[in-house]
Amino acid sequence: MAGHSQFKNIMHKKGKQDALRSKLFSKLAREITVAAKLGMPDPAMNPRLRAAVLDARAENMPKDNIERAIKKASGGDSENYDEVRYEGYAPGGVAVIVEALTDNRNRTAGEVRSCFTKAGGSLAETGAVSFMFDRVGLIVFDRKVADDDAMLEAAIEAGADDVVSGPEEHEVITSVEALAEAQKALEAKFGEPRKAALAWRPQNTVAVDDEAGEKILRLIGQLEDNDDVQHVTANVEVSDALVAKMEG
Structure with missing residues (x-):
């Protein structure tokens, strides 16, 4: 994770x-x-x-x-958008899930496919990679609202499955069914979270070298730049050196 x-x-x-x-x-x-x-x-x-x-x-x-x-x-003038999920492979065998809201499926599919192809990856059938991820509830709080132990204890009491605490935030993981109740309980204790939504959580991550890692991050960036794409998730793990480079 x-x-x-x-x-x-x-x-x-x-x-x-x-x-x-x-x-x-x-x-x-x-x-x-x-x-x-x-x-x-x-x-x-x-x-x-x-x-x-x-x-x-x-x-x-x-x-x-x-x-x-x-x-x-x-209003009657709002566009009708279809929810579409694309799945594919990035360089290094990394699995990628792309979620989009589109008013033209053919256009979006072509653009997403083009991003994968140019990056040296490939678009696959729906279901080809999603089995490598779990569909979960994700509640994100700012790091400063509680220490690790307090957040873990509160999350367990709220019915959550796991907490991943990092330098900037706490990620509380729940089942899909438990998300709403857990969010309500944690909000009462810590205030409004940064985020609370359904998300894809990789069961395992794939470590890649910096050359492949940079290609993958560029691919993700190009996908996210597409007007129709809402979320991109990948099961990649990159080096600290590449993290520093990309942040710089």
């Missing part, structure tokens, strides 16, 4: 540095609108919408933008 956390943190930092705010806000707004359209327009009554709003707040998306995206769901 350490490799997954390490990778996620690299991409989070890289994304913050590289992504244009307008593009980022557009993706966040799309998820908010879809979530509000599929369920209640009230985040308190709609877990997916609440998760989308948390993500938007974490990226400092203005409150007006969030409210506008929710209202758009009830």
